Amino acid sequence: MAVATPPRPAKIGRLERPALTGVLVREIVNYSSYWRASAFSSTVEPTLYLLAFGFGFGSIVSTIGGYDYVEFVATGTVATAVLFSSAFPAMFGTYVKYAFQRTYDAILAAPVDTEELVSAEALWMAMRASVYGCVPLVVGIVFGLEPSWGMLVVPFIAFVSGFGWACFGIAVAGFSKSIDNFSYIVSAVLTPLFLLAGTFFPLDQMPEWVQALSLLNPLHHTVQLVRNAVFGFAGWTDFLRFGFLIVFGLAMWRVAIRAMTRKLID
Amino acid sequence: MTSDETRNRDRAAGVVAGVDTPAVNGDLAIRLRGVVKRYDEITAVAGLDLDVPTGTCVGLLGPNGAGKSTTMRTLTGQSIADEGEVEVLGFRLPEESKQARAQLGVAPQLDNLDVTLTVEQNLLVFSHLYRIVRHERHAAIERALEMAKLVDRRATRVDKLSGGMRRRLLIARALVHRPRLVLLDEPTVGLDPQVRQELWALIDALRAEGTTILMSTHYIEEAQRLADSVVIMSHGKAVAKGPPAELVAEHAGREAIEVYGAPAKLAEVEASARAEGFRTRRTGTSVSVLGIEGADGRAPDEGERRAANLEDVFVLLTGEQID
Numbered sequence: 382m383a384v385a386t387p388p389r390p391a392k393i394g395r396l397e398r399p400a401l402t403g404v405l406v407r408e409i410v411n412y413s414s415y416w417r418a419s420a421f422s423s424t425v426e427p428t429l430y431l432l433a434f435g436f437g438f439g440s441i442v443s444t445i446g447g448y449d450y451v452e453f454v455a456t457g458t459v460a461t462a463v464l465f466s467s468a469f470p471a472m473f474g475t476y477v478k479y480a481f482q483r484t485y486d487a488i489l490a491a492p493v494d495t496e497e498l499v500s501a502e503a504l505w506m507a508m509r510a511s512v513y514g515c516v517p518l519v520v521g522i523v524f525g526l527e528p529s530w531g532m533l534v535v536p537f538i539a540f541v542s543g544f545g546w547a548c549f550g551i552a553v554a555g556f557s558k559s560i561d562n563f564s565y566i567v568s569a570v571l572t573p574l575f576l577l578a579g580t581f582f583p584l585d586q587m588p589e590w591v592q593a594l595s596l597l598n599p600l601h602h603t604v605q606l607v608r609n610a611v612f613g614f615a616g617w618t619d620f621l622r623f624g625f626l627i628v629f630g631l632a633m634w635r636v637a638i639r640a641m642t643r644k645l646i647d
Numbered sequence: 648m649t650s651d652e653t654r655n656r657d658r659a660a661g662v663v664a665g666v667d668t669p670a671v672n673g674d675l676a677i678r679l680r681g682v683v684k685r686y687d688e689i690t691a692v693a694g695l696d697l698d699v700p701t702g703t704c705v706g707l708l709g710p711n712g713a714g715k716s717t718t719m720r721t722l723t724g725q726s727i728a729d730e731g732e733v734e735v736l737g738f739r740l741p742e743e744s745k746q747a748r749a750q751l752g753v754a755p756q757l758d759n760l761d762v763t764l765t766v767e768q769n770l771l772v773f774s775h776l777y778r779i780v781r782h783e784r785h786a787a788i789e790r791a792l793e794m795a796k797l798v799d800r801r802a803t804r805v806d807k808l809s810g811g812m813r814r815r816l817l818i819a820r821a822l823v824h825r826p827r828l829v830l831l832d833e834p835t836v837g838l839d840p841q842v843r844q845e846l847w848a849l850i851d852a853l854r855a856e857g858t859t860i861l862m863s864t865h866y867i868e869e870a871q872r873l874a875d876s877v878v879i880m881s882h883g884k885a886v887a888k889g890p891p892a893e894l895v896a897e898h899a900g901r902e903a904i905e906v907y908g909a910p911a912k913l914a915e916v917e918a919s920a921r922a923e924g925f926r927t928r929r930t931g932t933s934v935s936v937l938g939i940e941g942a943d944g945r946a947p948d949e950g951e952r953r954a955a956n957l958e959d960v961f962v963l964l965t966g967e968q969i970d
Contacts, residue, residue, distance in 0.1 A: 403776035407761070410772055414763040483759035487820075490723045490753035491776035492745045647686070647726050 396500060400493040404501030407488070423466035423509070424516040427458045431517050434581050435524070446583055448612065455521025456611050457580035459514045459535060460542065460603035464575060466513040467506045467543040471550025475502065475641075476560050485645055495642045503547040503634065510543025511536040518611070531610040538610065541626045542603040548633035555640025579604045599629045675734075676701045676828045676859040677722065682731035684717050684883075691717040693883035694731070699861050701827070704854045706874030706891075707863040708961065714883035715863035716756060719832045722861070723753055736828055749778065752821030756833040756863075758813055762806040766797050766816055769805060770823050777824035787823050795819035795849065811842030818849060822858075829853065831862040835869060847873060867958045877957065881965040891957050898963055899926070899955035900938025906950035907933045916947055928962045935959060 412419070435451040445453045478484040488498055515536055522528055553566050577584065577591060578600035584592055595601045602622040609615045677699035684692040692714040699705045707715045720726035722735055724744025733740040735747040760769055770788045779787050792798045795815040805813060814834065821829055834850065835843040850873055853860060864870050870877050871891045879887040879894075887894055895901075906916045913934045917927050920936040923945045928935050937959055939946040 399778045400776075403772075403778070406775040407772040410764060410768050411761060482761075483755070483757055484761070486725065486755060486757075487753075487759040487773075488776060489725055490748060490751075490755070491773065492749040492778065493776060494745055645725065647720075 395494070396497055400497040401501045401504070403491065403493060404488060404498055405505055408502070408505040419466075419470070419509070420513070423462065423470075423513040426465055427462035427517050428520050430461060430580075431455055431458045431520055435521075438581070449525070451524055452521065452526050452612075453608075454581060455517050455524070455526050456608040457578070457604045458517040459539060459607045460578055460600050461575065461580055462517055463510045463514040463539045463543045463603060464546055464571070464600060467510040467546040468550040468571060470509075471503070471506055471547040472553050472563050472566070473550075473560070475551045475554035476557065476563075479554065479641075479644060480560070485641075489645060495645055496638050498645075499548070499551055499638045499641050500634070503544050503551060503637065506547035506550075507540045507544035510547070511540035514539030514543065526611075529611055531612075531614065534610045535607055538603060538606045538623070538626070541623070541630055542599060545599055545626060545630035545633045548630065548637040551637040552633060552640045555637060555644045574598050574600050577601065599626055602626055674701050674737075675699060676736055677705075677861060678732070678734040679718075679721075680732040682718075682721060682728045682733060684714075684721060684726060685729050691883055692721070692728070695880075695883065695885055697878060697885060699828075699859060701859050702857045703875040704850070704860040704862060704873055706870035706877045707861060707880060708865065708867070708870045708877050708957070709863075709880035710865055710965075713865075713880040715865075715880055716832060717883075718880075719753075719830055719861075719863055722830060723748060723751065749824075750827045752824065752826035752829040754814075754817045754821040754829070754831045754834055756836060758817065760805045760813060760816060760820070763804060765802050765804055766792070766808070767801040769816060769820060773820050773823050779824055787825070790825075791819040791823040794822060794852065796845075809842075811838055811845060814838060814842070814846060815849060818846070822853070826858070828859045828861070831860060833863055833865070835864070835866065843869075867956065867961065871957045879961055879964060886964045887960065894960050895955050895957055899959035900940055901955055902940040902952060903935045903937045903955045903959060904939050904947055904950045904952050905933050905935045906947055916950075920947060926963060928959060937963070 431451075431454055435454040439450040439454075442450050444450060485498060489495070515532075518526065518532060518535060553563065557563060577587075577595055578598060579595070580600075584595050584601070587595075602625050605615075606619060606622050606626070609619050675698050677697060679695050679697040682692055682695045682697075683690065695714070695718060697705075697707075697718070707718065709715050717726055721728055721733055721740070724741050724747070727741050735744075736750050738744070738747040740747065761772065764772070767788060770791055771784070774784045774787055789798075792801055795818060797812065797815060797819060800808065800812060805816065808816065818831070818834065821831075831850065835846050838846065847869070850860065850862070854873070854875075860873075862869075862873065874891065876889060877887075877891050877894060878885045887898065889897070906913065908916070913929070916936070917929070917934045920927050920934075925939065925946070926937045928937065933950075936947055936950075937955055939952075
C-alpha cells in the first residue's frame with residue numbers, strides 16, 4: 382500500500398503568526414477567568430513597597446540625588462512591578478502548565494512548536510508587565526510625582542524588560558526538576574538583583590565592585606531607564622542600557638526555548 | 648466513502664488556513680518502520696512497524712508499558728524516535744511534524760483541558776490553535792459541540808463537567824478542525840460502562856464518517872468492537888496484526904472451553920489438553936482450552952463452551968493478562 386500522497390510544499394514555517402496568535406488567544410481567554418487575582422498580586426505588592434519605603438524612609442530622607450524620595454521610589458518600583466508580573470508568573474505558571482495541567486502537551490499536539498509556544502507565552506507576560514509596570518507611576522502621581530512626557534516610554538521599557546524576565550522565568554521552569562527548586566532562584570538570584578537594582582537607594586554610595594556588578598543587572602538598567610524617562614533622558618548611556626535589556630531578552634529567549642524543548646520533546 | 652463524501656470532507660478540511668489537503672485514496676495515513684525509542688536503559692518502542700490505512704480504525708492493543716503512549720507521542724512529534732522512519736499523512740517526522748499536526752487531532756489519555764474555561768471557550772482556543780479561518784470558526788465549534796453532544800453544556804465550566812463529558816470534550820477538541828487523522832489515546836480508560844458506551848458511539852460515528860483513527864487501548868472489548876484492524880503490542884513491538892476476527896481465527900480458533908475448579912484440577916485439565924495438542928491459557932480461576940471446534944472426544948467434557956476472543960489471542964501471544 383502506498384503512503385498518502387505528500388502535499389504540496391506546506392505554508393508552514395518558524396515563528397508563524399497563526400501559532401503565536403493561537404497561544405496568545407488561549408492566554409487572553411484564560412486571563413478573563415483570573416485577571417483579578419493576577420492584577421492584584423502584580424500591582425498591590427510593588428505599590429505597598431512604594432508606600433512603605435516612600436513614606437517610611439521618606440519621613441527620614443527627604444531627597445535623593447535631587448529627587449523627592451517618593452518620586453525616587455515610585456520610579457524605581459516600576460522595575461519591581463515588571464519583575465513580579467513577569468519572572469514569577471513565568472516560573473510558576475510554566476511549571477504548573479507543564480507538569481500539572483499538561484497544557485503544553487495539548488498545545489504542542491496542534492501545529493505549534495516549542496519556539497512559538499515560548500515566544501507567545503513570553504510576549505503575553507511582557508504585555509502584562511508593560512501595563513502592571515505603570516501602576517507605581519500612577520500611584521506616584523497620586524502622591525505628588527509630576528507627570529512628564531517621558532512617562533509614555535515607560536510601558537515600552539517595561540515590555541522589553543518584562544520579555545527578558547518572562548523568558549528567564551520560563552527557562553528556570555524548564556530546567557527545574559521540581560517546583561521546590563524555585564526557592565534557590567528566588568533567594569540566590571532574584572532577591573539580590575532586586576535589592577541591588579537601585580530601587581530604594583542609589584548605588585553610587587555602594588562599593589565599587591557592587592556598582593560594577595550592577596551593570597550586569599537588567600533590573601538596575603530598568604530602574605535607571607524608567608527614572609531617566611520620567612526625569613530626563615541621559616543620552617547615549619540610556620541607549621546602552623536599552624541595548625543591554627534587548628540583549629538580555631534575546632539571550633533569555635533562546636535559553637528558554639532550549640530549556641522547554643528539552644522538557645517537552647523527548 | 649463515496650467520492651462526493653470525500654470531496655466534501657476535503658473541502659471542509661480546507662477551513663484550516665494555509666494547509667494543503669492531499670487526496671485520500673486508500674493510502675497509508677501512518678507508516679512506521681523499525682521505530683525505536685529508548686529512555687536511558689529502557690526501550691519503550693523496540694522496532695515497531697505499523698501501517699494505518701486511510702479511512703480505517705486501527706486499535707493499538709497492549710498492557711500498560713507496552714509502548715502505546717510513546718508511539719502516540721512519536722506520531723505527534725512530542726517524542727523523537729531514536730531509529731526508524733515515521734510518516735504521518737505523507738509527512739516525514741520529526742522534520743515535517745508541524746505540517747502533519749495541522750491535519751491531525753489528538754485526544755490524550757490524561758485530561759489537559761483548561762478547567763476554568765467553559766466548554767465553548769476550550770473549543771474556541773483550539774479553533775485558533777488549529778488555524779481555522781475566522782468565518783468558519785463558529786460553524787466548526789458548533790459541529791464539534793453537536794458531535795460530542797455538548798451543545799447544552801457549551802457555557803459550563805470544565806471543572807463542573809462529569810468525567811464522561813470531559814472525555815467527550817477532549818474528543819470534540821481533537822475534531823474541531825476536521826482532522827484527516829485522529830489519535831485517541833486510551834479514550835475510555837477509567838470511565839464507567841455506561842459512559843464508555845457513549846464514547847464508543849461517538850467513535851463509531853467518526854468511523855462512519857470515514858475519519859482515520861488510531862486508538863490505543865488496553866480494553867479488549869473496545870478494540871474488538873471499534874477497530875477494523877488491531878495491532879497487539881508487547882514490550883514495544885507489534886506481536887500480531889490484523890482484523891480482530893482473523894486474528895482470533897488464526898491464533899485461537901473459533902471456540903474455547905473454559906474449565907473452572909481447584910488449582911490441581913486446572914493443572915490436570917491443562918496438561919491433558921496440551922497432550923491432545925490444544926493450546927491453553929490460564930486466568931486466575933479457570934483454564935481455557937482453545938480451538939476445540941471439530942475436536943469432539945478430545946476436548947475436555949466439562950466446562951463452558953464460548954467463542955474464542957481477542958483476549959485469548961493476546962494472552963497466547965504475549966503471556967500477559969490484560970483488562
